[in-house]
């Protein structure tokens with residue numbers, strides 16, 4: 001029997017290359033090996049976008065199309081919408097008793113996010129909502145609702161997974177051994193840097209290259225990329241290891257090409273403008289099949305709708321099984 005795997009993402013914007021290399025590619029590679037539940041976490045997205053429901057709704061469909069475009073196969077993966085699984089909300093309420101407020105306040109991921117969202121939660125988090133503070137509980141419900149044994153995540157999510165395991169242990173020790181303690185599956189690729197040299201690519205950092213970016217947008221972004229600052233003239237030798245253009249060549253270009261680029265750059269036999277133009281081409285080539293696939297789904301919204309409905313129905317069935325056991329264990333099965 002295949003192991004069950006669950007992961008999720010918040011529908012707050014389109015997928016960018018950071019998502020692709022940090023997670024999406026891994027998901028595509030492992031989709032044959034697991035019974036895979038892929039949640040579009042709209043309820044979680046609402047915890048810090050409650051005042052912008054239309055944005056969340058739009059991005060549910062955007063994310064679904066992005067996932068299909070990168071090759072997530074809906075015949076293998078249950079792609080579903082969190083809000084359509086009421087069992088998750090129910091479980092969240094039950095788990096609320098098993099977590100202290102101070103434990104939530106100490107969760108490093110939550111802490112970081114609160115400090116990043118001052119306009120919403122205040123300078124010192126004094127306006128933090130109950131919903132946002134509690135989203136790790138809801139995420140524990142996401143995972144355990146489908147008896148997720150393995151959770152593929154980036155390292156920023158590890159504190160949430162640890163908190164989930166604590167909830168599982170507490171639940172099992174009080175009500176009996178019902179829930180499964182999930183294990184992480186860390187992405188092989190580490191975080192993708194931005195073209196601006198930032199350690200991370202992100203929407204809020206304004207340095208993201210989206211899978212849906214047009215050729216013109218790609219051109220502008222690549223032309224602005226950071227190169228070796230010591231290289232002034234076209235034939236100055238430079239260090240490709242500190243050049244973001246070379247870094248991206250390694251992500252999207254062929255290996256032989258990268259070797260040539262590296263040695264030419266070191267010898268001063270290659271100018272940055274030429275190198276950027278080649279990267280633009282390589283990036284467009286890389287994105288082409290993804291964008292073609294995406295176009296198909298843009299033209300067939302009914303198919304996207306059907307995929308989400310089917311994935312949600314399959315997920316719901318699994319969630320109902322868990323809920324039955326949970327309610328019996330908690331002596332609330334009437």
Ligand code: TRP
Pocket residue numbers: 006007008009010039041044139142143151152153157
């Ligand atoms: N918190 C994740 C993020 O911000 C999204 C998410 C929701 C998730 N539910 C999950 C991740 C369950 C792993 C497991 O991207």
